Structure formats: C-alpha cells, structure tokens
Amino acid sequence: MTHNERVWPGDDATRLPYWIYSDPDIYQREMSRIFRGSIWAYAAIEAEIPEPGDFRVTRIGDRSVIVIRDEHGVIRAFVNRCAHRGVKLCRQQRGNTRFFVCPYHQWSYDAQGRLKGVPFIKGVKQMGGMPDDFRREDHGLPTLAVTVRNGVVFVSFHESPPPFPEYLGETNLRYFDRVFDGRKLRLLGYSRQLIPGNWKLMFENIKDPYHASLLHVFLVTFGLFRADQKSQVRMDATGMHALLISQRGEAGKSTDTADISNLREDFTLEDPRLLDPVREYSDDATVVMQTIWPNLIVQQQSNTLALRQLQPRGPESFELHWTFFGYEDDDETMTRRRLRQANLMSSAGLVSADDSEVIKLAQDGTREHPKDAGVLLMGGRDTEDVPHMVTEAAIRAFYVRYREVMEL
Amino acid sequence: MSAAIDVATQHELEQLHSRYAALLDDGPLAQWPELFTEECLYLLIPRDNHDLDLPLAIMRCESRGMLRDRVRAVEQTVMHEPRYLRHHITNATAVWADGELHGVAHYSVLEVLPDALPRVLSCGRYVDRVVRCDDGRLRYAERRCIYDSVLVPNTIVYPV
Numbered sequence A: 001m002t003h004n005e006r007v008w009p010g011d012d013a014t015r016l017p018y019w020i021y022s023d024p025d026i027y028q029r030e031m032s033r034i035f036r037g038s039i040w041a042y043a044a045i046e047a048e049i050p051e052p053g054d055f056r057v058t059r060i061g062d063r064s065v066i067v068i069r070d071e072h073g074v075i076r077a078f079v080n081r082c083a084h085r086g087v088k089l090c091r092q093q094r095g096n097t098r099f100f101v102c103p104y105h106q107w108s109y110d111a112q113g114r115l116k117g118v119p120f121i122k123g124v125k126q127m128g129g130m131p132d133d134f135r136r137e138d139h140g141l142p143t144l145a146v147t148v149r150n151g152v153v154f155v156s157f158h159e160s161p162p163p164f165p166e167y168l169g170e171t172n173l174r175y176f177d178r179v180f181d182g183r184k185l186r187l188l189g190y191s192r193q194l195i196p197g198n199w200k201l202m203f204e205n206i207k208d209p210y211h212a213s214l215l216h217v218f219l220v221t222f223g224l225f226r227a228d229q230k231s232q233v234r235m236d237a238t239g240m241h242a243l244l245i246s247q248r249g250e251a252g253k254s255t256d257t258a259d260i261s262n263l264r265e266d267f268t269l270e271d272p273r274l275l276d277p278v279r280e281y282s283d284d285a286t287v288v289m290q291t292i293w294p295n296l297i298v299q300q301q302s303n304t305l306a307l308r309q310l311q312p313r314g315p316e317s318f319e320l321h322w323t324f325f326g327y328e329d330d331d332e333t334m335t336r337r338r339l340r341q342a343n344l345m346s347s348a349g350l351v352s353a354d355d356s357e358v359i360k361l362a363q364d365g366t367r368e369h370p371k372d373a374g375v376l377l378m379g380g381r382d383t384e385d386v387p388h389m390v391t392e393a394a395i396r397a398f399y400v401r402y403r404e405v406m407e408l
Numbered sequence B: 001m002s003a004a005i006d007v008a009t010q011h012e013l014e015q016l017h018s019r020y021a022a023l024l025d026d027g028p029l030a031q032w033p034e035l036f037t038e039e040c041l042y043l044l045i046p047r048d049n050h051d052l053d054l055p056l057a058i059m060r061c062e063s064r065g066m067l068r069d070r071v072r073a074v075e076q077t078v079m080h081e082p083r084y085l086r087h088h089i090t091n092a093t094a095v096w097a098d099g100e101l102h103g104v105a106h107y108s109v110l111e112v113l114p115d116a117l118p119r120v121l122s123c124g125r126y127v128d129r130v131v132r133c134d135d136g137r138l139r140y141a142e143r144r145c146i147y148d149s150v151l152v153p154n155t156i157v158y159p160v
Ligand SMILES: [Fe+2]
Pocket: A205, A211, A212, A216, A355
C-alpha cells in the first residue's frame, strides 16, 4: 500500500486498520522504531548461561543476537554477524566458547565482541595483508546494552534506554518481581512455534481477557479463567505494558457462562493430575499474564511459568519462543506439577492451540481487506485500568502508544 | 542384557506401529489410548530439550486416563482448522531387555490444511518400551516422540 492509502480511522485506538498486519513498510518501521527504539527487549534467563563462556543465540526484532557470559561473569550481547563480509557468525543455538570464529575468513572475536584475529593481517611473504591503517578495534561486533533483573536478561539496540524499573513502571515492575523474586530459576525446557500471523496479534491476544472466557473452552470448563471471576486489567502509564490478573473460580456452569455456547459441563478429567494447581504466591491471583513491550509475555497460568518471546519473521509470521521454568528450590512434586500443567500451553497446548489457530485465521481474514478496520469497543473507548475482564482496554492502550511511536 | 527379536515379533511390532498410525490418521481417535498400558507414559519432546536433558514435553500423558483426557479435550474443546494427517513410520527396530521390547522407529507426519499444500508437521523418532500384556497383545508402556522439527509449523492439534 502507498503512504496515502494507509489511513487510520479516528484519532484513538477504537478502530484498527488491517494494513498494520501485513504491510511491509509498516513492518520495517516497526523494526527500527519499536524493536531498535528506546526499549528493553527480553533476551534470555541467566539460568541458561550460568558459566563463563556460556552463550545463547536469540533474535531481537528480526536480528540474530548472541548473548554470552564473559570470562568475568558479565553478560554481554552483540550482533551475530561478522564485521568483515556480513556472514552469520555463530551457527549454534547455544554452547560455551571463548571465541567466535567466522567460517568464511576466520576472523575471530572474543566474548566481548572484540575482533581479535584476522588471518594474513600482515600478508604472506610481504604480499597482500591489510592496509597499515587497519585497526582491529574499529571492526568489533556492534554491541547491545544489557540489563539483568532477578535472573532475566534484557537487551537494547538503543544507546540510552531508560533504567529498567522506570521502563516497566511501578505496577508492572511489582508483578514482574512477583514471579522473578530473586530466587534462582530452573530451566525446564523450550518449545518453539512459527505462527503464520503478524507479531502484534499475539500481544493483542494476551491483552484480551474478553476472548479467553469464550474461545478457551478448556479453561472455562475447568474454571481456570472465566468472565465471572475476580480479575483486573492494569497498564503502565504509557500503555506499552499490561497485566491481566485473575483468580480461579468454580468449574461447571454459572449464570455468566450462559453466553458461552460450547461450555462442556459434563467434561471431567479421568486423570485429574493434569490440573492440580497449588497456590504458590502470597496473593490470590491464579493467572497473571504480563505483556512487556516489545517482545515478551510473562505467563503464570496456575503453576506453569513461562516466558514467551516474540520474534517477528516478516509482517506475516513470527516465532513464539517459549521458555518454561520453575525455581531451583522446587521439590520433585512441584516440578512434576509444572510439567503436567504445561499440557495446556505452547504449540500443542489444550489452551494455547486455540490462540495460534485463531491468530492464523485473523491473519487470513485481515490480509484480504487491508483497507478495512476492526472494532475495539468492548469496555468503552478509554484505556484505563479496570476491575473486570470484559474489556479491550489493554489492546487500546497498546495501540495508542503504538501510534505515537510509529507516528501513524 | 538385551536379545534380538524374532521375525514374528518384529512383524507384530510393526503391526502395532501401523495400527497406531491408522488410529491417529483415520480414527477413531478414542481407540488410540488402548494401544498403551494403563500406567503408560507418552511424551512429545522437542529434540533440543532431549539433547539438553531438560524435562519439558509439549504433550505429557502419564497414564492411559490422561491420554483419554487429551483425546476428549482435542475433540471437544480445542478450536482448530480441519486438517488431514498422515503418519509414516519406518526403520522400526527393537531388542528384548528385562522382559520388554526396547524399540526405536523413525516417523514423519504430513499435514494438509484446507487451503494449503501438504507439509511436514513433525519428524523425528519414537523411543519406545513395549510390553506384552495379559491379553497377549503388545502395548506401549512408554513412547517418547522426540522431534527434530523443533520449530513447529503453528499448531500440533493431534498426538504425533
Ligand atoms: Fe487465549
């Protein structure tokens, strides 16, 4: 679409034009303004790289980034691309190393991304070699800013992102620290899926409690998330981040589930160990879904804890990279409970499967009508915190911020 | 100590795998749990997790009851596009050890969505413990589906 054809109806976020999900120019603008803007992007947890030299490759926006613990124990991040000819430097997803050596001409970099070795730098038999003014220190790997909060590593392409607590804001920081309370984390495993939809659809989905009590028949059937439960939707001052907080209620039918056409009242589990949640935090919230701009969802769904990282792969698809974890002081029973409840989540999840399927359908539907727009009026027009879940306020708040950052 | 299996047992094992594929691909899905023992373990594990010794499986059923729960949840609660699946199970081998068959087989699952070309939904290997039950039949006491295709194309609705 040309610039002139891209019209955003109205000056708020109660209408969402469909071109935001498939336009390549918009996507490029998101990569530079959002993913390389003044933000903190989730990269890894410390438990993945406990020892000096441990590294992991991740993606921030659509760029491959190496996150490594250097020989002094400091976590560093740099671009995964040789400074010489642009070759992808590291082909492993993870490992332990002191040097990264480019396969093409064997330029080598240390754990701080500094260029250390250039073969034939002085030439061979007085022939060839680099010019006299070639300085290795001019050809290191572009580095990213790094901040670590209670075991969680965030990075930024921006040179001066705000301090992390300021970035999250008071309420969102408090809930972040509720899960990441300083206890050491135990990595339980990964799950990766490539979802054929725009990355923002995932954020919308998690900021949307309205759908959860309708689409997710499994959740509703077992009383894990319902419209009539005590719940709140809370944002930070900018609208970038949001929290959906809810308390588990009763299973089965109630007056407020009358609108849910496909509730399975008669469904009981033959092996109830699948759902055997225990309270583990000091408050009563059984579901807290936190969306952190621009690439992270922190999930507490009963006792499954997961970080979902969004890795855009062009306007019409993204990888959803799940990292499941517990705490180092979990006993065997708790770990097993977390692993069983993981049946609800990720690409084969009894709940999450609904979401990845519906995101594909949203992409399929909007792609064909880029000049049309969707409606975001549930709960009104505003973007204020509310003590219920019959609202799309958090999606509106996200898009108000989005329009500012994107100048749309 | 492990011991080679005879041709008849090999045949029987392959019949079990074929039955498994047929029930998942053509149904009835409700009969699929009957190929497992009561106390079975069924895991669908990304190869990364397996190689790194991480316990997370994206499907974890720790009994036949949990398999049945999974089947009913898929059939009654999960919203998904209709799809055709086709399992291809090859290279089945096994040895006897401690009165059980310890087997490995390769698999791939082709998926056809309504409006798309066929694609590989999942590929990897099954690592099995198969036992002979009182009724004389072989059943899976344990099946670990370890998938190489760690980046899953969207959604895995049905068991692999
Ligand atoms: Fe959902």
